[in-house]
Amino acid sequence: MSAGKRSNEPIVWFLFGTGGFFAAFFLPVHVLFYGLLFPTGLVHAPSYQETLALVRHPLARIYLFALLTFCFFHAAHRMRLTLSDVLNLRHLNTVLAFLCYGGALVGTAFTVWLLMTV
Amino acid sequence: MPQYTQFQPKEYRPKMSAYWYLDHWHYLRYALREASSFFVAYFCVLTLVQLAALGTNATRYAHFQAFMASPVMIIVNVIALAFFLLHAITWFNLVPRVVMRQMLARPTPDIVSSAPNYFVWFGATIILALFIMGVL
Amino acid sequence: MSDTIILEVARFNPEDGGEPSYQSYEVPLRPDWMVLDGLNHIKDQLDGSLAFRWSCRMGICGSCGMMVNGRPTLTCETLLMNYAPGPVRVAPLDHFPVVKDLVVDLDDFLAKLQKVRPWVVRKDDFKPAREFIQSPAQLEAFHQFSLCINCTLCYAACPVSGLDPNFIGPAAIALAHRYNLDSRDQGIEDRLDILSQHEGIWDCTVVGECSVVCPKHVDPSLAIQQFKLTATKEWFKSFLLPRGKH
CATH class of the missing domain: 1.10.1060.10 (Alpha-helical ferredoxin)
Known part of the structure; x- marks a missing residue:
């Protein structure tokens, strides 16, 4: 491997790292409210109209786009490494990369479509 | 009779256990930290479902809210929250340390690099919570 | 407290062609003894066929690294006392091919x-x-x-x-x-x-x-x-x- 090719891993690592910050800073509060406090009724959930108005705000759309896209790639990269190292599926590396990053691209496409049509 | 010649020694090559992450709790902690990615993916998809329901009509969104209130979803979301906190804490303790060291080109105490993240985290959580609750 | 401790030491002899196994030795448990001192006691007093690397006994040559109770450890700076009452498992470093007993191929x-x-x-x-x-x-x-x-x-x-x-x-x-x-x-x-x-x-x-x-x-x-x-x-x-x- 003395005169080999430099890896293109930096691009996915960059997306993984950025998504890691988004996931760390913002996901806990999201799941806390939408997953626990609102469904259990501990905190009164805003109405359908209020939630829709919040999501339709341009800044909210930009925020959700960045959050979901980076988190999808963060998850994809880490899932690939988890499956290959922890579950020892290194021989399937190409398939795993295709599935994980492909899944993140599909997720990004859905994010763009939903945020534009909501 | 030796089974090897002087220049072809028979070495023993140990095989790694398939369950190596159970050997020490540090490895298990690592495996759990990495497993948080599955919950990140889950929650992103869940948010897309929520957006789809929001974009359709009020009845669909009410269905979504009823679905989220089911005991199974509550349990899954409690687990997701635990994994997100594990991710956040391990992330804040590791990544700023690397960036700080890279920028300053000298060792800094870990507390100096990680503490600002906890302040930002706290602030961001409060602000987002106010928006999510509809206060702002 | 007992004044001896059992060391379970990994043995592998390339000439036997077999799998490594563990052999137990009883060594004195002294407050100032490191794991390496226990191994040297075995080599000098109990079983001269045991193979392991060491040199400086002061944590600078880097040759006495072994798995002690499953953890990578410099045996010259780890007290036997830490593992009392034992037994202590000593094995060659993980992920390296084993040449003999505790000696790995670097x-x-x-x-x-x-x-x-x-x-x-x-x-x-x-x-x-x-x-x-x-x-x-x-x-x-x-x-x-x-x-x-x-x-x-x-x-x-x-x-x-x-x-x-x-x-x-x-x-x-x-x-x-x-x-x-x-x-x-x-x-x-x-x-x-x-x-x-x-x-x-x-x-x-x-x-x-x-x-x-x-x-x-x-x-x-x-x-x-x-x-x-x-x-x-x-x-x-x-x-x-x-x-x-x-």
């Missing part, structure tokens, strides 16, 4: 170490008339990473080096990093060619255990992550300015 590690050019590389005709002056800040930039004693505990602690035998590994990358950060060095491009490959830094998934077991607090994990930042910066540079240098 050829592969040494080849990897050489690949990353861990010495000052100059691209110019550098013949200083006097010593090269470095400021305290320039020294501090790399000092921590220069403390490595090549004991390879970090390789035994790293699951990735067990899963991928081609992974360059913690110590070699930390030493490469040490020279990249040295103000006298000009070899970073050469090292990036080696370390920016998949088997270089990108194989690392930040388990972080290399830094936990390092007896010299070198923190190879930090070195690898810093290197990833540098490599990413270089990648974007060559992507945006493809005709820049390559």
Whole structure:
């Protein structure tokens, strides 16, 4: 491997790292409210109209786009490494990369479509 | 009779256990930290479902809210929250340390690099919570 | 408290062609004895056929690293008392081929170490008339990473080096990093060619255990992550300015 090719891993690592910050800073509060406090009724959930108005705000759309896209790639990269190292599926590396990053691209496409049509 | 010649020694090559992450709790902690990615993916998809329901009509969104209130979803979301906190804490303790060291080109105490993240985290959580609750 | 302790020592004899097994020895448990003293007691008094490496007995030669109760440890600076009442399991370092008993084959590690050019590389005709002056800040930039004693505990602690035998590994990358950060060095491009490959830094998934077991607090994990930042910066540079240098 003395005169080999430099890896293109930096691009996915960059997306993984950025998504890691988004996931760390913002996901806990999201799941806390939408997953626990609102469904259990501990905190009164805003109405359908209020939630829709919040999501339709341009800044909210930009925020959700960045959050979901980076988190999808963060998850994809880490899932690939988890499956290959922890579950020892290194021989399937190409398939795993295709599935994980492909899944993140599909997720990004859905994010763009939903945020534009909501 | 030796089974090897002087220049072809028979070495023993140990095989790694398939369950190596159970050997020490540090490895298990690592495996759990990495497993948080599955919950990140889950929650992103869940948010897309929520957006789809929001974009359709009020009845669909009410269905979504009823679905989220089911005991199974509550349990899954409690687990997701635990994994997100594990991710956040391990992330804040590791990544700023690397960036700080890279920028300053000298060792800094870990507390100096990680503490600002906890302040930002706290602030961001409060602000987002106010928006999510509809206060702002 | 008992004044002896049982050492369960891994035995492997290449001439038998069999699997390694454990053999128990009872050794004195003295307050000032290290695990290595127990092994030397076995070698001197109980069983001269036991093979293991050691030299300095003061944590600087880096040759007495072994798995003690499953953890990579320098046996010369770990008290037997810590494991009382025992038994203590002593095995060769994980992820290395075993030559005999507790002796592992380091050829592969040494080849990897050489690949990353861990010495000052100059691209110019550098013949200083006097010593090269470095400021305290320039020294501090790399000092921590220069403390490595090549004991390879970090390789035994790293699951990735067990899963991928081609992974360059913690110590070699930390030493490469040490020279990249040295103000006298000009070899970073050469090292990036080696370390920016998949088997270089990108194989690392930040388990972080290399830094936990390092007896010299070198923190190879930090070195690898810093290197990833540098490599990413270089990648974007060559992507945006493809005709820049390559």
